Amino acid sequence: MPHKEYLHTLGKQAKAASFALANLSSQNKSELLHCISEQLSLNSEAILTANAKDVAAARENGLTDAMIDRLLLDTDRLSGIIADIDNVINLADPVGSESSSQLLDNGLRLTQRRVPLGVVGVIYEARPNVTVDIAVLALKTGNAVILRGGKETLTSNQVLSDVIRKALTLQGLPENAVQLINSTDRDLVTGLLTLDQYVDMIIPRGGQTLQRLCAEKASIPVILGGIGICHLYLDKMADLSRSAEVIINAKVQRPTVCNALDTLLIHEDVAAEFLPILFKQMSALGVSFYTCDKTKTLVDTQAFEIHSATDESYSTEWLSLTLGVKVVNDIDQAIEHIRQHSSGHSEAILSDDINATCHFMNQVDSAAVYVNASTRFTDGSQFGLGAEVAVSTQKLHARGPMALDALTTYKWLATGDYTARG
Amino acid sequence: MPHKEYLHTLGKQAKAASFALANLSSQNKSELLHCISEQLSLNSEAILTANAKDVAAARENGLTDAMIDRLLLDTDRLSGIIADIDNVINLADPVGSESSSQLLDNGLRLTQRRVPLGVVGVIYEARPNVTVDIAVLALKTGNAVILRGGKETLTSNQVLSDVIRKALTLQGLPENAVQLINSTDRDLVTGLLTLDQYVDMIIPRGGQTLQRLCAEKASIPVILGGIGICHLYLDKMADLSRSAEVIINAKVQRPTVCNALDTLLIHEDVAAEFLPILFKQMSALGVSFYTCDKTKTLVDTQAFEIHSATDESYSTEWLSLTLGVKVVNDIDQAIEHIRQHSSGHSEAILSDDINATCHFMNQVDSAAVYVNASTRFTDGSQFGLGAEVAVSTQKLHARGPMALDALTTYKWLATGDYTARG
Known part of the structure; x- marks a missing residue:
């Protein structure tokens, strides 16, 4: 026929x-x-x-x-x-x-x-x-x-x-x-x-x-749906001691799925302190990085697998143990980056500043927006829906x-x- | 540019x-x-x-x-x-x-x-x-x-x-x-x-x-949206004395809009009594007809403008003072006709039999399904919505x-x- x-x-x-x-x-x-x-x-x-x-x-x-x-x-x-x-x-x-x-x-x-x-x-x-x-x-x-x-x-x-x-x-x-x-x-x-x-x-x-x-x-x-270029913005007011676990969870727990983290955006005020610690922990778990130039000045580039990020790499859904990293001047630069590169799936902010978290929730327009949580929760079962037909973007x-x-x-x-x- | x-x-x-x-x-x-x-x-x-x-x-x-x-x-x-x-x-x-x-x-x-x-x-x-x-x-x-x-x-x-x-x-x-x-x-x-x-x-x-x-x-x-091939089924249990007004309203009140009536489906038990009366009233208002053969045996074909209906005419949104007419054996034949020819906009049944009206509402899958009312109500303002962006089909x-x-x-x-x- x-x-x-x-x-x-x-x-x-x-x-x-x-x-x-x-x-x-x-x-x-x-x-x-x-x-x-x-x-x-x-x-x-x-x-x-x-x-x-x-x-x-x-x-x-x-x-x-x-x-x-x-x-x-x-x-x-x-x-x-x-x-x-x-x-x-x-x-x-x-x-x-x-x-x-x-x-x-x-x-x-x-x-x-x-x-x-x-x-x-x-x-x-x-x-x-x-x-x-x-x-x-x-x-x-x-x-x-x-x-x-x-x-x-x-x-x-x-x-x-x-x-x-x-x-x-x-x-x-x-x-x-x-x-x-x-x-x-x-x-x-x-x-x-x-x-x-x-x-x-x-x-x-x-x-x-x-x-x-x-x-x-x-x-x-x-x-x-089902295509997630997911971002996490680490604010200057975040509790750094608790942040690494969430970032690692978002990237490493199941890197092949759409709600896994693709790009970490980090406020410049905390980047120097936090990135070397984070890179060490994530590298030990097999993660490689695509970073901005500023990041390279803050971490030991010899100790980790680091590539130069491009507009294209920032628009990539990695589905693997790869992480984009970018240092930003402030929350609005992070939001602007998300608007430009996100697929509208899941984004997160880590911050103890309620003004920053409200601003992020209001300004970021993706299917799921998280405050102080891993992007990995975007899922019918985790959201208590009992079933998942698809994840619409x-x-x-x-x-x-x-x-x-x-x-x-x-x-x-x-x-x-x-x-x-x- | x-x-x-x-x-x-x-x-x-x-x-x-x-x-x-x-x-x-x-x-x-x-x-x-x-x-x-x-x-x-x-x-x-x-x-x-x-x-x-x-x-x-x-x-x-x-x-x-x-x-x-x-x-x-x-x-x-x-x-x-x-x-x-x-x-x-x-x-x-x-x-x-x-x-x-x-x-x-x-x-x-x-x-x-x-x-x-x-x-x-x-x-x-x-x-x-x-x-x-x-x-x-x-x-x-x-x-x-x-x-x-x-x-x-x-x-x-x-x-x-x-x-x-x-x-x-x-x-x-x-x-x-x-x-x-x-x-x-x-x-x-x-x-x-x-x-x-x-x-x-x-x-x-x-x-x-x-x-x-x-x-x-x-x-x-x-x-x-906005394309309405709308049907009205006149059941054998309809109050015929009140039906003509609704049918005429659906067709004549504003024939150029999407919720105007396109095809009348009528139960064979009441067709012989009702159609001659209806045709006379509608014809006086300028309506012409595309009908099935059975209809032609029931009305004075010389007195009205009557064309032979085809599958194509039954799938036409008239947007004018034209009405398709078909005599059906029962409600299920009417529903089957609607499933085949409707654009999913608005359909109506006229009947005093609550079993027939429930059956029609359950079985007909269009944006708006009416019992004992004109199809002309499908409209944001009539539905109390206050505004109408479009009528989705x-x-x-x-x-x-x-x-x-x-x-x-x-x-x-x-x-x-x-x-x-x-």
């Missing part, structure tokens, strides 16, 4: 399924999720066998150990995926709630009812757990999904989506509520991005290239960690008495 | 201005709006003179009277525009409100603060009042705007935006908070649509061609009539005590 026709069929099927899901009760949706959990357990052998094929192919194709680790499923990881479904079951279902209800002067009773978005398209990379995570979150909120996973995990994803589709059938629901694009042809991605007749939202979960592709090619609303619809609410919209319902407009 | 550089400059200036606006107090913003109102009054002669030039050019270029009426300003209309500013001043300012505040288990105090979007790009057609309306709504919510009006009103828009910019200067605020693209070259529209480095949201206020251009070319989130961020809230987003603010992630 040619791509266009294939995608059209997927879209049409997804839209039809979405109508069947839209008015399911929360209890029906919980039963469905329980059934998915059960079916994943029952079919764990088939899932692990399929995944072993993906892993073998990945080894053959010379993928790095780190990449293979990302696509690997084992008994423990599969149990973790299944356990996460139980957590989702226990979350409150936002669908059906009504707000802003009122009787208007024109005689209409008006309310806003929360409803599913409809059909969500998700484009992601190697991790097969995303297949289950996203399908479960979408179904919990009454949405149909079209999934496009990474080519390295196609076999795993096919088995996982088949198991979920079987659960849908067992529950008397349309299996096309969850559909996996069964080919890794890249044209199918661009085709999906323009399927606006059927798809209501696109979530790209991947790197900068995928995000830009989606922003530029999609005719469907896209939730950009754009400003419409949802910002920062997106949970179940972000998979819904609302409709206006108005009831009159054969009321005409005057 | 080449287009790219010109737009880059506008974008950079708008972003810089947006930071100055973001933390203005509500009182400062009210003072600004009062000053704009005052300056528009003081400069009314210059505004009307500029508009007269646009009108003269429009006549010379052979524009229709209807189009000229859309771009015309006179003393009364200008007074109306100025009076609307006072209404906006009196609306509540959503910026700065905080919600979901809590102390998390990880020790962070977390809150969501409502903040301006930043920079909003608006592309619109002939009406010069949009220049003032949108600038005022954007400034009320602390946003900068880049305006691209219709070529027929460039002279009017230049004077209007100059007056607003003068008011900004008088209030000690950056005049670049409001910028008008000063050329009617179409390349500037596509250039604006990809200015994602600076612009946070695009609102196209215009017809289908403009909406599609924005959906396809924009790399910035777009609020599609997409599902993300805002749906249906968009008011001040839709010009804002939120940021997460988290305060710790030198808190690292465990």
Whole structure:
């Protein structure tokens, strides 16, 4: 089947399924999720066998150990995926709630009812757990999904989506509520991005290239996110003795994720005292640096791996044990640097001066702004949302960690008495 | 200046201005709006003179009277525009409100603060009042705007935006908070649509061609809207004696707007009794019809202007005194027709059967769903929102009539005590 026709069929099927899901009760949706959990357990052998094929192919194709680790499923990881479904079951279902209800002067009773978005398209990379995570979150909120996973995990994803589709059938629901694009042809991605007749939202979960592709090619609303060029500003009034731990946590605890620290901005008044101590501690943990010239005059450049920072390096999401460092004259220079280089994800200030912290919170416009905390907290689970669909760095619809609410919209319902407009 | 550089400059200036606006107090913003109102009054002669030039050019270029009426300003209309500013001043300012505040288990105090979007790009057609309306709504919510009006009103828009910019200067605020693209070259529209480095949201206020251009070319989130293929389903249990007035209101009261009725779906059990009466009344008001074959067997085809409906005619937004008519077997066939042909704007059911009305409200997924009321109510003012930025027919961020809230987003603010992630 040619791509266009294939995608059209997927879209049409997804839209039809979405109508069947839209008015399911929360209890029906919980039963469905329980059934998915059960079916994943029952079919764990088939899932692990399929995944072993993906892993073998990945080894053959010379993928790095780190990449293979990302696509690997084992008994423990599969149990973790299944356990996460139980957590989702226990979350409150936002669908059906009504707000802003009122009787208007024109005689209409008006309310806003929360409803599913409809059909969500998700484009992601190697991790097969995303297949289950996203399908479960979408179904919990009454949405149909079209999934496009990474080519390295196609076999795993096919088995996982088949198991979920079987659960849908067992529950008397349309299996096309969850559909996996069964080919890794890249044209199918661009085709999906323009399927606006059927798809209501696109979530790209991947790197900068995928995000830009989606922003530029999609005719469907896209939730950009997951790219974090994160800053921490160390103010002159910070408690230096407690600051190193937070900075190290932000950079080192998990350097490969989007909320890890990329650039440290430090007030000139404390740079001479603090930077040599910090560089020593961080270097011992394997961190290398891209610094301004001023920094180089303050630390022993022979003792550490130090590169010269550029505008480009300051606009890099490191995803590794690399840290940009810049000495600034004052808080406003730090804010100006953030405005210029941030991706709008997470920024932090460390300071005991409440005026400085208020100024920073008011002036910095990113999804998450921290006072005296690590940037590493930007996460649905840490924010108490119970789930995370994505971390949005754009400003419409949802910002920062997106949970179940972000998979819904609302409709206006108005009831009159054969009321005409005057 | 080449287009790219010109737009880059506008974008950079708008972003810089947006930071100055973001933390203005509500009182400062009210003072600004009062000053704009005052300056528009003081400069009314210059505004009307500029508009007269646009009108003269429009006549010379052979524009229709209807189009000229859309771009015309006179003393009364200008007074109306100025009076609307006072209404906006009196609306509540959503910026700065905080919600979901809590102390998390990880020790962070977390809150969501409502903040301006930043920079909003608006592309619109002939009406010069949009220049003032949108600038005022954007400034009320602390946003900068880049305006691209219709070529027929460039002279009017230049004077209007100059007056607003003068008011900004008088209030000690950056005049670049409001910028008008000063050329009617179409390349500037596509250039604006990809200015994602600076612009946070695009609102196209215009017809289908403009909406599609924005959906396809924009790399910035777009609020599609204002296209209404609206349906009314007349159920077999409707009070027929009261239904005609509502149907006529929906079609005739103002046929050129997006919430006007396009297609009447009528239950077969009442079609034979009702349609002849309705056609007679509507025809007398100048309405012509595109109908299904069944309808033609029920009315005097010689007495009315009747065309044969097609899939295409059922997918047409008439914007005129034309009505699609289809006889359906039951409510589900009506819902199915709506799902296939609706633009997701406004749909209505007329029925005294509460089961039918609940079913319709649950199953129809459009921005506004009415029971026993005209579709003509889908409007920010009728919904009590006090303002209308646009009527969104997409599902993300805002749906249906968009008011001040839709010009804002939120940021997460988290305060710790030198808190690292465990």
